[in-house]
Amino acid sequence: xxxxxxxxxxxxxxxxxxxxxxxxxxxxxxxxxxxxxxxxxxxxxxxxxxxxxxxxxxxxxxxxxxxxxxxxxxxxxxxxxxxxxxxxxxxxxxxxxxxxxxxxxxxxxxxxxxxxxxxxxxxxxxxxxxxxxxxxxxxxxxxxxxxxxxxxxxxxxxxxxxxxxxxxxxxxxxxxxxxxxxxxxxxxxxxxxxxxxxxxxxxxxxxxxxxxxxxxxxxxxxxxxxxxxxxxxxxxxxxxxxxxxxxxxxxxxxxxxxxxxxxxxxxxxxxxxxxxxxxxxxxxxxxxxxxxxxxxxxxxxxxxxxxxxxxxxxxxxxxxxxxxxxxxxxxxxxxxxxxxxxxxxxxxxxxxxxxxxxxxxxxxxxxxxxxxxxxxxxxxxx
Numbered sequence: 001x002x003x004x005x006x007x008x009x010x011x012x013x014x015x016x017x018x019x020x021x022x023x024x025x026x027x028x029x030x031x032x033x034x035x036x037x038x039x040x041x042x043x044x045x046x047x048x049x050x051x052x053x054x055x056x057x058x059x060x061x062x063x064x065x066x067x068x069x070x071x072x073x074x075x076x077x078x079x080x081x082x083x084x085x086x087x088x089x090x091x092x093x094x095x096x097x098x099x100x101x102x103x104x105x106x107x108x109x110x111x112x113x114x115x116x117x118x119x120x121x122x123x124x125x126x127x128x129x130x131x132x133x134x135x136x137x138x139x140x141x142x143x144x145x146x147x148x149x150x151x152x153x154x155x156x157x158x159x160x161x162x163x164x165x166x167x168x169x170x171x172x173x174x175x176x177x178x179x180x181x182x183x184x185x186x187x188x189x190x191x192x193x194x195x196x197x198x199x200x201x202x203x204x205x206x207x208x209x210x211x212x213x214x215x216x217x218x219x220x221x222x223x224x225x226x227x228x229x230x231x232x233x234x235x236x237x238x239x240x241x242x243x244x245x246x247x248x249x250x251x252x253x254x255x256x257x258x259x260x261x262x263x264x265x266x267x268x269x270x271x272x273x274x275x276x277x278x279x280x281x282x283x284x285x286x287x288x289x290x291x292x293x294x295x296x297x298x299x300x301x302x303x304x305x306x307x308x309x310x311x312x313x314x315x316x317x318x319x320x321x322x323x324x325x326x327x328x329x330x331x332x333x334x335x336x337x338x339x340x341x342x343x344x345x346x347x348x349x350x351x352x353x354x355x356x357x358x359x360x361x362x363x364x365x366x367x368x369x370x371x372x373x374x375x376x377x378x379x380x381x382x
Contacts, residue, residue, distance in 0.1 A: 007038060009035065009037050010036040011036075012036070013032065014031065020376060030379040031380065034055075045057075050068060052078055054348065055349075056347065056348065058346065059369065064130060064203075066132075076348075077350060078350050079349055080346065080347070081346075081347045081359060082346060084363070085344060085362070086366040087248065087249045087341055087365065087366065088342075089251075090131070091246075091338075092338050093337045094269075094335060094337070095117075096108060096242055096277055097109055098281060098292075099239075103189075104185075106186075108243075111334065112168040112172050115334060117220075119161045119164050119165040119168070120165040121215075122160040122210070123138075123160065123340055130206055130340075135340040135343035135344075136340065137339070138154040139156055139157070139336075139338040140248040140337065141263075141327060142252050146323075147253060147320060149253075153327055153328075156334075162214075166218050169218060174191060182216075182220070183218075183219035191220055192221035194222075196225045196226075198228075198229040198232050203247075207340075209224065232274075236275050237274075237275060237279065239279050243277065244268070244275065246269055246276055248263060248338060248341070249365045255365075263336060266335070276336070278295065278299070281293060309326060353381075354380070361373070
């Protein structure tokens, strides 16, 4: 990297002493340099994309804008591609299992609550409205390529069944108010939750708007509150949110082993930055019980199993057995609820840039996005 300017743009230039050569003995990389340019917002990003200002791009390009990108191909001299993506869910939820409000805490820790909230989501509609039906309604679990994944896991409690959801909430004793508009908490207050989220993620915002409607149909009052990401993360770490919401990447077997098993144990995301649910359980685990809140036995076992799994050689019988048990606990507990996943990733690539990923190649953060495709061997055709 040659420099970073005052705006955070990074400028990379070819290293003439790079050790790699191609099979003909030519020095790599072929291109003289790459510039990573930051833009103000998504609107500017899309305008630059269709104007052909990017050599290649994918991160933050939205499937909903695919027709827009296609329309600009000829003028922008690029091609628009859809690549398979292994992201578990475009939006996932974890309730705050260590909530400071003892009433909400008890509700969130009741499995019937999580079952009901999952059944109340119309994933097929989300898929059609936001992803042209190209995604897969599923829970926030690893992609089917995971060696210990089983088909039932992705489908667990994903059917849209508000009638069954209502029955589960009735069983919990969450009665309706006199107007039959919202349900009541055991203390007589309206059952209301606030969903805070990163306001710079428009796809998540759209999914939450739909989810608000689904959950209010079964009597749960929902307020949506978009926030600046830094502030939102602060509140997650401080155990202040009713629930955590994020795009559920990093769930794959590969990512869990090489980076961290962030989707396999509480708080179901990076605990140092944006814990989604049960942050005080993590604090207890991370400090050997000196701080935080002691979790239930199932969660304690989950922590132990994940630690053992990480220390077990990949592909062994023990490894597969541990992995299956870890996933089973997560799935049946519905600690992290998914919506729609495996949505194709949009990418635009200049027509004269060659040796880039071919159609059908996986382009996913689970596998470091572009990294597997050896950018040092890309070249421009004159």
